[in-house]
Amino acid sequence: MNWLKKSVVESLDGKDLDLFPFLPHILQDLWEIGADPETMVTLIKENISIKNIKVLDIGCGKGAVSINIAKELKCNVLGIDAMPEFIESAKAYAKKYNVLDLCEFEVGDIRIKIKGLKGFDVVILGAVGPILGNLNETLIILKQVLNKKGYVLLDDAYSEDKSKVRYNRSLQKTDFYNQIKSAGFEIIHENIYDKNSAKSSAYSDYSLIEKRVNELINWYPQKKELFKGYLKSQEFENNMLANELVSGIWLLKHRKLN
Numbered sequence: 001m002n003w004l005k006k007s008v009v010e011s012l013d014g015k016d017l018d019l020f021p022f023l024p025h026i027l028q029d030l031w032e033i034g035a036d037p038e039t040m041v042t043l044i045k046e047n048i049s050i051k052n053i054k055v056l057d058i059g060c061g062k063g064a065v066s067i068n069i070a071k072e073l074k075c076n077v078l079g080i081d082a083m084p085e086f087i088e089s090a091k092a093y094a095k096k097y098n099v100l101d102l103c104e105f106e107v108g109d110i111r112i113k114i115k116g117l118k119g120f121d122v123v124i125l126g127a128v129g130p131i132l133g134n135l136n137e138t139l140i141i142l143k144q145v146l147n148k149k150g151y152v153l154l155d156d157a158y159s160e161d162k163s164k165v166r167y168n169r170s171l172q173k174t175d176f177y178n179q180i181k182s183a184g185f186e187i188i189h190e191n192i193y194d195k196n197s198a199k200s201s202a203y204s205d206y207s208l209i210e211k212r213v214n215e216l217i218n219w220y221p222q223k224k225e226l227f228k229g230y231l232k233s234q235e236f237e238n239n240m241l242a243n244e245l246v247s248g249i250w251l252l253k254h255r256k257l258n
Helices: 002-011 017-026 037-047 064-073 084-096 110-116 135-143 173-182 195-219 221-243
Strands: 054-058 076-081 103-107 120-126 146-159 185-192 245-254
Touching: 002 017, 017 195, 017 221, 037 064, 037 120, 037 146, 037 185, 037 245, 054 064, 064 076, 064 084, 064 103, 064 120, 076 084, 084 103, 120 135, 135 146, 135 173, 146 173, 173 185, 173 245, 195 221, 221 245
Parallel strands: 054 076, 054 120, 076 103, 120 146
Antiparallel strands: 146 245, 185 245
8 A cells, every 4th residue: 555655645646655645635726637528538639539439447437528628529538546545526627517427537557457457448657656667668568458550649748868967757768769659659659748838837846745745844844854845845846847847748549569
């Protein structure tokens, strides 16, 4: 359980396991956590012609991507996340947007859950970190739950090969593309985020997070350093996205074998 909590905290840009119970409060003002739903929907519409697609959203958070896909494409989506409060929010949003009949949300450890899953046409992998291993290992595992003509929508980031900054949460460019290829996938489309837009969005989210962190500091002054540390982590992540990383969404498909 501690490993699972640690992976959740790290996927949300934290470092200290003690943050876990406070994350729902800190992130309560954000629905879209991680991947951009609009871009995900557009990439599916423009590139995937499968009718009645089945979608799996790994680390679905509060269901923003799942719900938008279900609403726009009228398809079935299964979202899994380790944070119970996020899943409750996802169900509430699904009701609000009238897609409860299309969306199923479950609390669980994806490392365990994925062993019993199959028959999906699209898997959403939205900035959840290495919960299934590195990128290559993760994609190989995802092939087991995908249909033969299945796709992966990958929200991720890499650093340029020439970059002198070493960041353990992302690969360098050459390694990033090599791991995708070696896992047996081809890139159908890539949507690289504009740095200025990404920076603006990140800092907008930061102001909402900062407000909630300050509330927690007032309520739990003995944990001030824990919460301040989370803000520092957010500042670091925002700086990396704005200045060092190339982030985007990649649509991947099984590479045809000769």
